[in-house]
Amino acid sequence: GQNIDQPTEMTATEGAIVQINCTYQTSGFNGLFWYQQHAGEAPTFLSYNVLDGLEEKGRFSSFLSRSKGYSYLLLKELQMKDSASYLCAVMDSNYQLIWGAGTKLIIKP
């Protein structure tokens, strides 16, 4: 079957750096997405990786290794507003999105 694994919950300190990992086993690969979802709000698109390597976008970066079935989302200079759930999703060979259960990130002062 198809599977996306990511930690259920992580805690980090304001101003620090945190890395949220995502591993996947899917039928084919057509890209990996990260979304951010604040409590009670819509998930919003953060990043898309289809080739190996690091994509940087301000304080957020996303890394992909297709051979390892692995991605991470790196958040730098953490702010309290970064407290949210982070959803990893992979598009398989049929262009279906397979979702992880999300990682709840708690930022402490």
Place this chain on the structure above:
Amino acid sequence: ETGVTQTPRHLVMGMTNKKSLKCEQHLGHNAMYWYKQSAKKPLELMFVYSLEERVENNSVPSRFSPECPNSSHLFLHLHTLQPEDSALYLCASSQVRDSGANVLTFGAGSRLTVL
């Protein structure tokens, strides 16, 4: 505001009620989706409409009935639901292209409680 609006935001219904969830997108997208989000579980795709035709129905019980009257509006009609149907129902839209990322834009969801 994401450009995808869902109403109502909260809904409590009994198992014998009939209600509908509404979604409207102002982005000019050509595809719309219904997802179910339960606590600590992955998003579950329920229905997909592309160019107003339903292209996906992931074995969703018939007590959920979608309707897409045009490319901007999507409904989810609810009838004789079960308590396990209590969840957050998310609507999303996207512009499907031949290549490139199919990025979804989500609404804030309708929180459904079935008593």
